[in-house]
Every structure is written in C-alpha cells, then in structure tokens.
Amino acid sequence: MKKILMVCLGNICRSPLAEGILKSKVNNTKVYVDSAGTSATHQGELPDPRSIEVAQKHGIDITDQRSRPFSKEDFSKFDLIYVMDQSNLNNVLHLSSTTEDKSKVKLIMDELLPNEGQEVPDPYYGGEQGFENVYQMLDKACEKISLKIGD
Ligand code: 4NP
Secondary structure (H helix, E strand, O other): OEEEEEEEOOOOOHHHHHHHHHHHHOOOOOEEEEEEEOOOOOOOOOOOHHHHHHHHHOOOOOOOOOOOEOOOOHHHHOOEEEEOOHHHHHHHHHOOOOHHHHHOEEEHHHHOOOOOOOOOOOOOOOOHHHHHHHHHHHHHHHHHHHHHHOO
16 A cells, blocks of 8 residues: 655645545555644644635545644655645654655655745635645646556
C-alpha cells in the first residue's frame, strides 16, 4: 500500500481538497491518502464550507474528513508528504529527524513544475474564486501524481 499525506496549515481548506481529489484519481485499495495541518487550531472540524462546496461542484464529497494536526509519527506512516507552501514545508521539515524523513516531503506543485517552488495559495481569507483556483491547481498536480504512482 502506497501512503500519501497532504499537508497545509489548518487542514480545512487546501489539504482536504488535495486528499479528496487524489482519492478520486487512484485505486483506493492500493493507495492510502490522508491529510493533516501543521496547526491544531481547527482539530476535529469539518473542511471549510467553501472547500466542501467547490469539491461538490466537481463531484467530490469531502464531508467525511475532519481536521487533524500533523505529527512526527506521520514521517514513518507515510511514503510521501505533499505540502502546499513554503511555510508548511518549513514547519514539516522542522519536525523531521532523519534524511529519509526529509526526502519524503515535497511542495505539491513541484510535481507539475519541478524546482519552481510554486505555492498553492492560502484561500482562507479570500473569496470563492480563490477556492476554485486552488481546486484547479490541485487537480492538475494530483493528476500528475496519480500517473506517477501508477494507480
Ligand atoms: P488551510 O487554510 O491551511 O488551507 O486549511 C487555512 C485555514 C485556517 C487558517 C489559515 C489557513 N486560520 O488562520 O485559521
């Protein structure tokens, strides 16, 4: 079983979308996808209503998800850890202890545009268009990831 973790700050806007989108593109009996936040502020909460809505619009239900914080144990539980932005990257790498841990962590948009350092912008304080933009970016990145892992 390949295990992939999507990480953002609150685990209510971007990473729940990334989780839902990737799950929709892979064989879920062969690939396990989860998400987490570097902050525990929204622990136990449903995804943001705007993320639920944009996912729904594209035929994806993410209402089974609940926010949970990223933990050090995730390094051993997952094969790949995709972060949305540089701040997430710094926060996750700060908790890593081995070079193997570090090698699992990648900016998700680097799958599409290697080494460009492109970030998935935090849509929390913006309008609905920001969520559609995030959806489109993650859809392209997850398509690439699904082809890469072959399931
Ligand atoms: P996310 O968005 O990291 O994509 O889930 C955010 C959600 C909540 C907050 C910031 C970003 N917040 O400040 O509460």
